[in-house]
Amino acid sequence: MAKQAHQPALLQRLPDRVVEVLREIGELGDERGFQVYVVGGVVRDLLLGQITLDLDVAVEGDGIAFARLVADRYGAGLAVFERFATARLILPDGLKIDIATTRRESYVKPAALPAVTPASLQDDLYRRDFTINAMAIQLNPAAFGQLHDPHGGQRDLRAKAIRVLHEESFVDDPTRIFRAIRFARRFGFSLESSTRHRLEEAAATKLIQELSGPRLCNEILLLLGERDARKTIKSLVRLKLLRFLHPRLRYTKNGERVVAVLPRALAWWKKQSPDRMVERPLIYLMALLSQAGPVVLQSVIERLRLSTRHSKAVQWAGHKTNRLLHVLKQSKNVRPAEIYRLLADVPDDAIVLLVAKGLSLRTEAGADRLTRRLSQFLKHDRRATTILKGEDLKQLGLKPGPRFKTILDRLLDARLNGNVRTESDERAFVHRMVQKPG
Numbered sequence: 001m002a003k004q005a006h007q008p009a010l011l012q013r014l015p016d017r018v019v020e021v022l023r024e025i026g027e028l029g030d031e032r033g034f035q036v037y038v039v040g041g042v043v044r045d046l047l048l049g050q051i052t053l054d055l056d057v058a059v060e061g062d063g064i065a066f067a068r069l070v071a072d073r074y075g076a077g078l079a080v081f082e083r084f085a086t087a088r089l090i091l092p093d094g095l096k097i098d099i100a101t102t103r104r105e106s107y108v109k110p111a112a113l114p115a116v117t118p119a120s121l122q123d124d125l126y127r128r129d130f131t132i133n134a135m136a137i138q139l140n141p142a143a144f145g146q147l148h149d150p151h152g153g154q155r156d157l158r159a160k161a162i163r164v165l166h167e168e169s170f171v172d173d174p175t176r177i178f179r180a181i182r183f184a185r186r187f188g189f190s191l192e193s194s195t196r197h198r199l200e201e202a203a204a205t206k207l208i209q210e211l212s213g214p215r216l217c218n219e220i221l222l223l224l225g226e227r228d229a230r231k232t233i234k235s236l237v238r239l240k241l242l243r244f245l246h247p248r249l250r251y252t253k254n255g256e257r258v259v260a261v262l263p264r265a266l267a268w269w270k271k272q273s274p275d276r277m278v279e280r281p282l283i284y285l286m287a288l289l290s291q292a293g294p295v296v297l298q299s300v301i302e303r304l305r306l307s308t309r310h311s312k313a314v315q316w317a318g319h320k321t322n323r324l325l326h327v328l329k330q331s332k333n334v335r336p337a338e339i340y341r342l343l344a345d346v347p348d349d350a351i352v353l354l355v356a357k358g359l360s361l362r363t364e365a366g367a368d369r370l371t372r373r374l375s376q377f378l379k380h381d382r383r384a385t386t387i388l389k390g391e392d393l394k395q396l397g398l399k400p401g402p403r404f405k406t407i408l409d410r411l412l413d414a415r416l417n418g419n420v421r422t423e424s425d426e427r428a429f430v431h432r433m434v435q436k437p438g
């Protein structure tokens with residue numbers, strides 16, 4: 001039977017308001033005759049002395065009916081996922097709670113989503129990925145704060161070990177391969193030796209290939225979102241997992257150098273554009289792909305079924321940023337308008353990668369020229385506009401048409417290059433242009 005320990009102090013580490021909500025949820029559980037628990041990551045984090053407000057509640061009984069009850073009590077927003085017997089609540093003060101029916105899962109086919117049947121807390125903890133994630137704290141008043149740890153989660157937290165609950169765990173669900181690396185990186189833990197063995201075995205099969213694009217993509221981005229992504233990538237390479245992105249994808253020395261300087265490129269970006277957020281995990285993925293050719297990039301985009309935004313960024317990972325790098329690092333003078341035209345449609349994430357590529361060069365002078373030019377573009381030129389607009393051209397007697405855009409583009413170039421400043425400069429420039437044929 002489960003090892004149990006009464007640890008009311010554990011929950012008290014959460015903010016008072018959250019403890020109050022959890023107490024009330026426990027009372028509602030008693031009213032309904034349900035046993036209710038917080039489970040998973042939040043318990044692990046509490047034991048590690050960390051506060052997560054990602055609350056997962058498990059109910060022995062009808063979780064969705066219970067979620068409706070809680071939503072009514074608080075006037076919370078509610079989204080119900082019948083197929084998974086789960087519901088998500090958002091309380092008026094913003095607190096998010098996921099409520100699920102405790103379940104047993106059976107894997108009919110490896111790597112596919114499991115079939116779910118309601119079951120006891122014991123079953124529910126047994127279907128989880130690692131011992132450290134397989135603990136629960138009861139919320140019903142008589143046992144409020146009681147810890148359920150049937151698989152030695154506390155022991156493994158102390159031992160800093162990631163351990164699966166049974167031998168087939170990675171085969172049932174190969175996303176756990178990535179999850180194991182993710183938690184190991186995040187907490188500085190090691191894989192327990194038999195777990196490591198099982199993970200390596202599963203990684204050597206084709207199981208990961210069976211994962212859908214969005215699931216694989218999600219795991220990879222979550223993984224690259226942990227601190228020190230450079231080491232994470234090393235683990236992926238060591239386990240030969242890049243082959244699931246593309247069989248010909250290689251992590252070259254150049255790629256490694258780009259990854260190594262990415263933290264500096266990100267810091268540079270934050271200083272330049274503090275109010276424009278970039279997606280760090282995405283940029284690490286781009287760095288990983290930075291030496292790949294267009295065919296491999298396209299195939300990775302399709303394999304991961306990337307969103308439009310992510311696809312656009314990843315298309316810039318390879319030779320397209322190399323071309324920009326070539327122009328922007330050169331010592332020869334490059335006119336601001338030319339830089340503007342090169343960079344106007346480049347996603348921010350690709351600019352960060354470009355800086356990393358620059359910093360990874362051995363020529364410091366080239367990197368300096370690159371960052372100086374980018375800085376000028378980001379801080380000034382990107383926002384430049386002409387004083388005259390289409391309306392003004394009409395008033396000058398010009399007929400609207402494709403020529404308008406050409407004229408306004410040239411005018412903007414002239415402004416960027418410092419050839420026009422005032423409105424009358426602009427009018428004179430337009431006059432000269434329309435007098436010239438073509």
Ligand code: ATP
Pocket residue numbers: 039040041042054056127128129130133134173175176179
């Ligand atoms: P994080 O802090 O990254 O959110 P977490 O432990 O909360 O970590 P989630 O992905 O939010 O992880 O999942 C919540 C819980 O659900 C986990 O703690 C684990 O018990 C269980 N879980 C999630 N994914 C799996 C999986 N693939 N296999 C088994 N159990 C899982």
Ligand code: MG
Pocket residue numbers: 041054
């Ligand atoms: Mg979580």
